[in-house]
Amino acid sequence: MAVVPKFESLLEGSGLEARLQMNDEDFKLLRDFIRAESGIHFGESSKPILEKRMSRLVRARRIRSYRDYYYFLRYDKRKDEEMDSVIDAVTTNETYFFREERQLKAFKDEILPELHAEKLSRGDRTLRIWSAGCSSGEEPYTLAMLIMESKLFNDWRVEIFGSDINRRVLQIARKGSYGNSSFRVTEKGYIDRYFKEDGGRRQISEDVKKLVNFSYMNLVDRPKINLLRTMDVIYCRNVIIYFELSTKKALIESLGERLAPGGFLMLGHSESLINITSSYELRHLKNDLVYQKPRKRRIF
Numbered sequence: 529m530a531v532v533p534k535f536e537s538l539l540e541g542s543g544l545e546a547r548l549q550m551n552d553e554d555f556k557l558l559r560d561f562i563r564a565e566s567g568i569h570f571g572e573s574s575k576p577i578l579e580k581r582m583s584r585l586v587r588a589r590r591i592r593s594y595r596d597y598y599y600f601l602r603y604d605k606r607k608d609e610e611m612d613s614v615i616d617a618v619t620t621n622e623t624y625f626f627r628e629e630r631q632l633k634a635f636k637d638e639i640l641p642e643l644h645a646e647k648l649s650r651g652d653r654t655l656r657i658w659s660a661g662c663s664s665g666e667e668p669y670t671l672a673m674l675i676m677e678s679k680l681f682n683d684w685r686v687e688i689f690g691s692d693i694n695r696r697v698l699q700i701a702r703k704g705s706y707g708n709s710s711f712r713v714t715e716k717g718y719i720d721r722y723f724k725e726d727g728g729r730r731q732i733s734e735d736v737k738k739l740v741n742f743s744y745m746n747l748v749d750r751p752k753i754n755l756l757r758t759m760d761v762i763y764c765r766n767v768i769i770y771f772e773l774s775t776k777k778a779l780i781e782s783l784g785e786r787l788a789p790g791g792f793l794m795l796g797h798s799e800s801l802i803n804i805t806s807s808y809e810l811r812h813l814k815n816d817l818v819y820q821k822p823r824k825r826r827i828f
């Protein structure tokens with residue numbers, strides 16, 4: 529059985545802080561723990577990055593070594609709360625409105641009309657979209673604005689679900705108030721129509737906000753993902769780049785299980801399914817290449 533240090537005694541680490549150093553074993557313990565909890569993988573060459581990100585937390589807790597911090601994360605009664613800080617330190621939450629213009633044009637001008645016609649022919653007037661790894665919400669709100677602009681779904685039930693593992697960014701998403709860096713590529717027309725000025729920031733309008741629901745979800749928690757309803761489109765952009773191959777494969781498979789036949793999987797522009805799966809069809813749309821779950825073959 530592992531010997532669990534008494535953490536209160538670790539809080540008096542005066543003078544030791546300057547000597548805080550992550551040895552290879554500590555790195556492996558913390559790295560494997562973080563990967564098991566979140567899927568996020570730090571390769572051998574990323575040790576300095578992990579060390580830098582962890583050192584702030586270890587010092588803030590006034591814990592004397594990375595090994596003791598590891599035990600703290602595993603066994604202390606405050607471990608869940610601390611894990612939120614770890615997740616905040618190891619996730620990259622960079623995002624902005626209207627990111628990846630061509631793909632969004634394909635969504636608005638090609639995918640939405642196709643889904644509208646196909647679903648209407650079956651008498652189904654619901655549209656369900658999931659932004660998996662939505663960060664502070666700019667992505668799902670962008671999708672909501674594009675759906676509103678398309679005017680195709682005005683009398684439909686539209687549900688956009690944004691999820692993330694980082695509770696801090698989810699709070700920002702729920703609030704819907706954004707500074708300038710979120711608008712680096714946003715056209716003025718969208719700002720005028722869907723935001724109101726709010727003391728140097730911009731607040732997303734209620735019409736957009738009410739289409740989107742945010743929730744904590746860890747994408748390596750497959751049983752939780754399995755509880756979600758079937759989606760027409762899943763956005764999972766700039767998330768799998770932080771995972772190693774086996775985690776990518778498992779996630780892409782569970783996303784596939786949540787997609788309706790004919791549903792679309794949207795990855796980031798630097799991501800692809802090469803070496804991950806051949807179960808999706810690559811659709812050559814006018815504006816972009818996108819992945820689509822085959823309509824007939826049962827693959828997931």
Ligand SMILES: C[S@@+](CC[C@H](N)C(=O)[O-])C[C@H]1O[C@@H](n2cnc3c(N)ncnc32)[C@H](O)[C@@H]1O
Pocket residue numbers: 566567568619620621622623624627660661662663664667691692693694697745746747748764765766767770796
């Ligand atoms: C770089 S942001 C991408 C945001 C948005 N999709 C975009 O492309 O602009 C990646 C997000 O994935 C989230 N993430 C990383 N690992 C996750 C996991 N295991 N479960 C859920 N979200 C995760 C991070 O917290 C972060 O907010």
